[in-house]
Amino acid sequence: MLYREAGDFKSSYAEDSQTFPIRLDRRAYVALVAVALVVVPFVVNDYWVNAVLLPLLIYAIAALGLNILTGYCGQVSLGTGGFMAVGAYGCYKLMTAFPDINIAVLVILSGLITAAVGMLFGLPSLRIKGFYLAVATLAAQFFLVWLFNRVPWFYNYSASGQISAPERTLMGFRITGPETQAWATYLFTLAFVFASAWICRNLTRGAIGRRWMAIRDMDIAAEIIGVDPLRAKLSAFGVSSFFIGVSGALFFAVYLGAVEVGEAFGIDKSFLVLFMVIIGGLGSILGSFLGAAFMVLLPVLLKNLLVGGLGWPTDLAAHLELMIVGGLIVFFLIVEPHGLAQLWRITKEKLRIWPFPH
């Protein structure tokens, strides 16, 4: 009744193909962006930014990246952790080599480095697919972690093998290092998230996104209708790795401040991001956000509820948390195998015809 297309007239092609065809959606979207941009920076404190918002936003970028590769182009990847490490170590090397360049440029550059590395490791995808490709990307994961652990040049020969982000600023505001303001790091990350989501959305509905989806749905058929698999697959690997690299750089420089490759970018991270994409919804921009929110927020929420709210022992809460999160994953995948985004899509369909379903 309220949520409907009726009366919302489109009079140009641009309007016809906009992302949110329903007025209510558009308004909700604008309101959300406005709140995130204008209200949140004034109310956040260190806890909210460092424990909740930064991981959420950064994982959302990683999930967007992986979604392009796995969700849109159909290439399964288990190398996300390794590619995030490339972004992080690239950012670290750039930060220490060029202290005067502003941090936003360095984050983008580390994304580009990761894109190159991603395309290199994407080469096997031209010959193999499915589970075999998953194994090839798994090799990338282990190789990259080994490399950053093994070659001291990457961590500037520090005694412990840790990399620590020095203080860097953007327009006079501290973005990395210990003495940052909560709102500054938040807005900096938010800008990257906004740009990433915007680029991803527009790439995936344009010609290049259609090529990716054609390859995903059936590569031989795609080849017959004139899609070049080499370019389609490698571009997917490149674009996907770019976003994953950006998220790795932010993860290291803005969020944690000091990382160690084995602990921060191990195989667990690859699985975590893959789960986000699967739970959120393959081939959906919204799904990447929902998946990241599910995997990042739920444990924090449960912890605060069980330990902070109910006063239960921390170990019991930690074990329960694993069980509850695991149980919910199974539950959501049974209820809707296509992820949370599909659940949202169905809800919207139902809302459109409410209260007169046919």
Add this chain to the structure above:
Amino acid sequence: MKKIIAALAVTVGLATPALAELTFPSLSYRTGPYAANGIPFADGYADYFTLVNERDGGIGGETINMIECETGYNTEKGVECYESTKGEGALLYQPLSTGITYQLIPRVSADGIPMHTLGYGRTSASNGKVFKWIFNYPATYWDGASVAIKYLLDENGGDLSGKKIGLVYHNSAYGKEPIRTLTELSAKHGFELLELPVDAPGQEQRSTWVQVRQQKPDYILMWGWGVMNQVAVQEAVNIRFPMENFIGIWWSGSENDVKPAGPRADGYKALNFHAAGADFAIYDDLEQYVFSTGKAAGAGDQQGTVLYNRGLYAAMIAVEAAKKAQEIHGTAAITPAQMRDGLEQLEMTDEKMTELGLDGFGPTFAASCENHGGSGKAAINQWNAETGTWEVLTDYIQSDQELIQRLVEEDSLAYAEENDIELRCQ
């Protein structure tokens, strides 16, 4: 519905700071691959605070409020724990993880909260001139490496040239810490250092021990933690490596690490900077005020173990430093900055230890503005599988201070330069 939302908002958000008591967060890990070592430490840490609250009514009349937060030895969760507890007036952090320590060093320095990393963390933080807020007495990893080599020198009549010493280490910031010192020492004493990294968490070590079999090192040092220790000891037993030539750092020397390997782990050695066992006067008090009243933390089955004692020791230092801070500043309700002063002027003497019911429990040391690393003494313990106890083999051995001071100076000054830190204590 409104109520639920309000409750959620409160639980997710910050609880109001309670400054009426002394808050000590305990970033513990009772789950995950490091739980076997995390649990006894966390229990000891909690029980000591309970004891002080029950017996003395707190520190200087202020009760202790310990907030436990589960990190799972994971740095991301560690950050979450730090952020969620720092708003509650936390006086001191003891994260029991070198990775989280590296994470927190810049943060606590910026927020002005002291951190004490008892025999772990960043070794060069022992230079108080650079690291104002960080303390790592009574001994550091580099002290540990030096003490182990000194002990081996003694065993070999002062000559290690031509010997081959393997270092089996957790492939992380923690395990890599001693490499710099050992490399220097190998050049000084002419032994060959064989680096054998084990990837976290360390359940899979077959290839490492195949390498040991091939390369046949004379001695093996181990920097392991959690499940890695048990696996390494078991693997060493499997390849029949002589256990008396296998020396672990103090984090690889608890009962949990050797018991799974059974009687053949007998003879395994480990460093320690405090005593094991329950033969201390303090255990009578613990029995009276904590155990018998059912207030013991966790399952209450860890008493007298090495890591439980280390938890007690960590909490004892926190309490003594708080007392010192109260004495210096003449107030019972101390702030984190005052707590820092207490830590910096802390002096552990034999009389004080006896008074606390910990006669001969640990080495004596005195902190100062420059020295946040303690005296750097550790003893060698040996596992007796038959009685199931750690036997103390040596007195507290003093580490090679000259070498370590030089390395600490080098590393900390590089850090100071990188981060634009002005040197203190001039």
